[in-house]
Amino acid sequence: MNIPQVKFREAVLQALYAYEIESEETVDSLLMECVEISRTNARLVEEKARAVLAKKEEADERLKGASQGYDFDRISLVDLAILRLALYEFYFEGLELAIVIQEATRLSRKFSTPNAATFVQAILNAIGKGSTDAVPTPV
Numbered sequence: 001m002n003i004p005q006v007k008f009r010e011a012v013l014q015a016l017y018a019y020e021i022e023s024e025e026t027v028d029s030l031l032m033e034c035v036e037i038s039r040t041n042a043r044l045v046e047e048k049a050r051a052v053l054a055k056k057e058e059a060d061e062r063l064k065g066a067s068q069g070y071d072f073d074r075i076s077l078v079d080l081a082i083l084r085l086a087l088y089e090f091y092f093e094g095l096e097l098a099i100v101i102q103e104a105t106r107l108s109r110k111f112s113t114p115n116a117a118t119f120v121q122a123i124l125n126a127i128g129k130g131s132t133d134a135v136p137t138p139v
Contacts, residue, residue, distance in 0.1 A: 003041050008048075009085070011037055013107055015049035016081035052088040059087040066126040078112045082120055087127070097128040 003011070011031060018027045027049075031042040052059075063083055064072045075083075086104040089095040101124045108117035 003037055007037070008041070008045065009103060010107065010110070011041070011045040012048045012052070013078075013081055013085055013111065015045050016052060016085060017078055019049060019053060020077050020081065051092070052084055055088055055092060056084060059084045062087060062127055063123065066123050066130070076112065076116070079108065079116050079120060082107045082112065082116075083123060086120075086124055090124075090128075097124070100124060101128070 015027055015031060018030050022030065027046060031037055031045055037045065060072070060080075063075070063080075067075070082104050085107075086100045089103075090097060090100045101121055104120050104124055105117045108120045112120075
């Protein structure tokens with residue numbers, strides 16, 4: 001059974017965060033217990049999370065460029081996970097920038113600090129202005 005896209009995206013975010021703080025073996029069980037999704041959906045979430053992590057260095061370079069004047073190392077793990085997911089969806093899945101920003105802002109409001117949504121939105125807007133108008137090439 002497929003889960004709604006909103007819940008799927010939230011689960012991917014939680015998996016990304018879990019990969020940063022936990023061992024890889026515990027992510028599957030965390031997803032099924034904490035997010036309450038089936039093993040099949042947990043595998044799909046893990047696949048997307050791993051795909052996002054495979055592009056982590058590229059995403060981080062874009063984030064460093066867009067966050068000039070702000071120390072990259074001070075960005076919280078939750079905000080980094082949100083931004084990496086957003087960049088992956090924009091550059092590699094071809095999602096429209098407006099949707100990416102809207103979803104990243106929503107995730108920030110739900111999972112991060114009160115000021116994070118504004119920060120995430122500003123970073124993604126800066127990256128969007130620096131990108132070409134061409135549709136990103138999906139992988």
